[in-house]
Amino acid sequence: MRLSRYFLPVLKETPAEAQIVSHRYMLRAGMIKQASAGIYSWLPLGYRVLRKIEDIIHDEQQRAGHIPLLMPTLQSADLWRESGRYEAYGEEMLRITDRHDRDMLYTPTAEELITDIFRANVSSYKDLPLTLYQIQWKFRDEIRPRFGVMRGREFYMKDGYNFDLTKEDALHAYNRHLVSYLRTYERMGLQAIPMRADSGPIGGDDTHEFLVLAETGESEVFYDSEITDLKFGDREIDYDSHEQCRAVLEEFTSRYARTDETHDEALFNQVPEERRRTARGIEVGQIFYFGTKYSEPMGATVSDGEGNQVPVHMGSHGIGVSRLLGAIIEASHDDKGIIWPEGVTPFHCGIVNLKSGDEAADAACDKIYAALRALGLDPLYDDTNDRAGAKFATMDLIGLPWRITVGPRGLKNGVVELTSRRTGESEELPPEEAVAKVAKIYGVAQG
Numbered sequence: 030m031r032l033s034r035y036f037l038p039v040l041k042e043t044p045a046e047a048q049i050v051s052h053r054y055m056l057r058a059g060m061i062k063q064a065s066a067g068i069y070s071w072l073p074l075g076y077r078v079l080r081k082i083e084d085i086i087h088d089e090q091q092r093a094g095h096i097p098l099l100m101p102t103l104q105s106a107d108l109w110r111e112s113g114r115y116e117a118y119g120e121e122m123l124r125i126t127d128r129h130d131r132d133m134l135y136t137p138t139a140e141e142l143i144t145d146i147f148r149a150n151v152s153s154y155k156d157l158p159l160t161l162y163q164i165q166w167k168f169r170d171e172i173r174p175r176f177g178v179m180r181g182r183e184f185y186m187k188d189g190y191n192f193d194l195t196k197e198d199a200l201h202a203y204n205r206h207l208v209s210y211l212r213t214y215e216r217m218g219l220q221a222i223p224m225r226a227d228s229g230p231i232g233g234d235d236t237h238e239f240l241v242l243a244e245t246g247e248s249e250v251f252y253d254s255e256i257t258d259l260k261f262g263d264r265e266i267d268y269d270s271h272e273q274c275r276a277v278l279e280e281f282t283s284r285y286a287r288t289d290e291t292h293d294e295a296l297f298n299q300v301p302e303e304r305r306r307t308a309r310g311i312e313v314g315q316i317f318y319f320g321t322k323y324s325e326p327m328g329a330t331v332s333d334g335e336g337n338q339v340p341v342h343m344g345s346h347g348i349g350v351s352r353l354l355g356a357i358i359e360a361s362h363d364d365k366g367i368i369w370p371e372g373v374t375p376f377h378c379g380i381v382n383l384k385s386g387d388e389a390a391d392a393a394c395d396k397i398y399a400a401l402r403a404l405g406l407d408p409l410y411d412d413t414n415d416r417a418g419a420k421f422a423t424m425d426l427i428g429l430p431w432r433i434t435v436g437p438r439g440l441k442n443g444v445v446e447l448t449s450r451r452t453g454e455s456e457e458l459p460p461e462e463a464v465a466k467v468a469k470i471y472g473v474a475q476g
């Protein structure tokens with residue numbers, strides 16, 4: 030993309046309504062624009078990151094054997110009356126009446142609809158296990174939407190649902206989700222710690238929330254500092270293996286880590302004092318096992334192969350897709366702007382032309398741009414006539430992890446500059462080597 034042809038409405042001034050850094054930077058970098066309280070338009074730069082995050086989630090879900098589908102945002106209240114949640118959900122549910130006076134609602138989550146799809150189509154244990162998921166907009170009429178996309182009213186969420194014959198199988202699905210979530214967040218450059226949580230209106234006993242530590246987080250968290258040393262990394266895992274998935278769950282949940290809702294002072298005090306930590310965290314996901322809470326009232330049963338009809342064991346598993354943008358920025362920024370982890374960056378590399386209009390500089394930039402694109406990478410080339418200082422400020426604000434700076438003076442010596450946004454370190458090298466280095470960072474092979 031050439032900046033002169035892009036739509037990147039960056040703001041010089043810090044918008045007064047933004048209280049936390051991620052909200053400020055998302056507005057200043059032209060990523061989002063508020064449409065009404067807690068509801069945002071996703072401008073091109075923000076939309077690119079949203080899609081990157083979505084891609085990683087799809088990839089990791091399908092690696093774990095889960096199947097994508099898409100359900101509507103507007104649902105009939107009748108289904109929710111079957112489970113009893115139409116009355117129970119409260120004011121967060123946006124209720125709508127259509128022209129025929131039928132009660133509808135904007136989905137805050139989708140256990141009922143997915144259970145309806147299941148019961149209409151699956152009747153035998155032979156079709157299990159089954160996990161279906163979607164990435165779809167949700168609406169919760171939050172009393173105090175704030176912090177930009179962190180607590181919106183309309184927000185983008187991955188929600189997955191497992192259907193299993195037995196409790197044991199459903200707990201395997203739970204463990205499998207935990208593993209896939211660990212991989213998902215790490216690919217986004219995040220450490221998200223599974224913490225024992227409270228189930229809220231979804232219901233059920235077994236549940237963990239994934240929290241990203243950040244001063245601006247809304248949850249108070251208590252944990253054993255050893256937990257922050259754990260890393261899933263690039264280990265291989267067989268998602269069908271109950272043992273392997275359970276071992277990961279045990280590794281990542283055996284140390285004390287709880288949110289204020291489930292915090293137990295006596296248990297916490299058993300952690301050696303020097304390892305006890307109290308901090309704040311952002312909830313970026315949650316997994317639940319709730320057994321037959323929905324399958325029983327809604328009649329989602331299968332034949333068990335021994336002549337019985339039994340309700341299936343279920344769980345649901347959510348990731349806050351739009352909230353993740355805020356969480357990643359809270360975890361990765363400095364006073365100049367965002368610092369995107371490579372896995373989610375909207376463009377892989379910036380190209381700054383220090384003297385647009387200079388023949389040699391223009392030609393070198395075009396060549397670098399074409400070479401990066403030929404490798405399947407997306408560079409953002411600042412080909413405008415702005416001053417160098419303004420170009421650097423924009424690149425720093427929007428946070429591309431790598432920048433190639435091209436100017437007539439360097440080119441006379443046959444070099445350009447490659448700069449890391451994270452460390453600020455620069456090195457001078459020939460243009461082809463700068464391209465090769467960026468290719469290597471992103472793990473793409475040069476032909």
Ligand SMILES: Nc1ncnc2c1ncn2[C@@H]1O[C@H](COP(=O)(O)OP(=O)(O)OP(=O)(O)O)[C@@H](O)[C@H]1O
Pocket residue numbers: 138169171178179180181182183184185186229231312313314315347348349350351352
């Ligand atoms: N209002 C919201 N705005 C943005 N993301 C949200 C919002 N509510 C929930 N999420 C995200 O969706 C994920 C799954 O939804 P879940 O039902 O677990 O939310 P929740 O526990 O009610 O969230 P919270 O406690 O923050 O209100 C959450 O882990 C969170 O990351």
Ligand SMILES: [Mg+2]
Pocket residue numbers: 238312314315
């Ligand atoms: Mg939750």
